[in-house]
Amino acid sequence: MSAALGLYRLQQVDSQMDQIHGRLKAIQETLQNDGELRAAMEAFSVSENEFKTAERAFKSTGADVEKQRIKIEQAESSLYGGKVSNPKELQDLQLDVASLKKHLVTLENIELEAMGALENAEQATQTAKSQLERVQADKSIQYNDLTKEGNALQKEIERLDSERKAVISGIPQPSVLTYDSLRKQKRGVAIATVSDSACAACGTTLTASQQQSARSTSQLFTCPTCGRILFAN
Numbered sequence: 001m002s003a004a005l006g007l008y009r010l011q012q013v014d015s016q017m018d019q020i021h022g023r024l025k026a027i028q029e030t031l032q033n034d035g036e037l038r039a040a041m042e043a044f045s046v047s048e049n050e051f052k053t054a055e056r057a058f059k060s061t062g063a064d065v066e067k068q069r070i071k072i073e074q075a076e077s078s079l080y081g082g083k084v085s086n087p088k089e090l091q092d093l094q095l096d097v098a099s100l101k102k103h104l105v106t107l108e109n110i111e112l113e114a115m116g117a118l119e120n121a122e123q124a125t126q127t128a129k130s131q132l133e134r135v136q137a138d139k140s141i142q143y144n145d146l147t148k149e150g151n152a153l154q155k156e157i158e159r160l161d162s163e164r165k166a167v168i169s170g171i172p173q174p175s176v177l178t179y180d181s182l183r184k185q186k187r188g189v190a191i192a193t194v195s196d197s198a199c200a201a202c203g204t205t206l207t208a209s210q211q212q213s214a215r216s217t218s219q220l221f222t223c224p225t226c227g228r229i230l231f232a233n
């Protein structure tokens with residue numbers, strides 16, 4: 001058995017663990033990034049406030065119209081009530097009624113505009129509410145899926161951890177130290193396989209004697225170019 005075989009297995013386990021840790025990190029970031037949800041909540045809250053403002057404005061214009069109608073009723077009852085008989089006073093009252101009615105039209109137009117604004121605000125609130133509910137539903141599904149995936153990956157990490165302990169127990173301590181330091185230097189890949197008579201990591205062609213050394217059962221042999229430990233079946 002090649003001296004590098006144990007290290008090769010160790011690296012397979014470590015690479016899988018690296019990959020899983022990377023995925024777990026990405027899952028965590030996705031779960032914590034709720035920008036879309038916050039934006040939808042904010043938009044709904046803004047539209048709700050605008051709706052309330054529009055509602056108050058509409059009520060206030062309605063009250064103005066109502067007050068004006070009462071004023072007109074009062075002026076007309078004075079005009080037609082029979083208590084006033086002086087022609088000058090009657091004429092003044094007639095002018096008052098006409099003027100009050102003219103202003104009523106203006107107030108009614110303002111009320112209509114306020115009603116239109118209220119309807120628009122109500123529509124906008126409904127749209128923002130549907131959007132928020134959609135985002136919440138999406139997030140809920142995504143959250144569940146990612147949480148499930150994360151839990152499964154955690155179990156896989158535990159399994160790989162025991163596997164790693166088993167693999168490492170069969171490797172001489174100095175080899176493990178060499179492996180650890182190489183892994184740090186070579187971005188996680190300390191062991192390179194020999195493939196088509198070349199180092200699979202850097203592509204350097206290996207002589208027959210170098211390939212023979214890579215198969216050595218007694219000592220580790222490193223690639224003359226990239227310095228990784230070579231493993232040949």
Ligand SMILES: [Zn+2]
Pocket residue numbers: 192199200201202203204223224225226227228
């Ligand atoms: Zn190499």
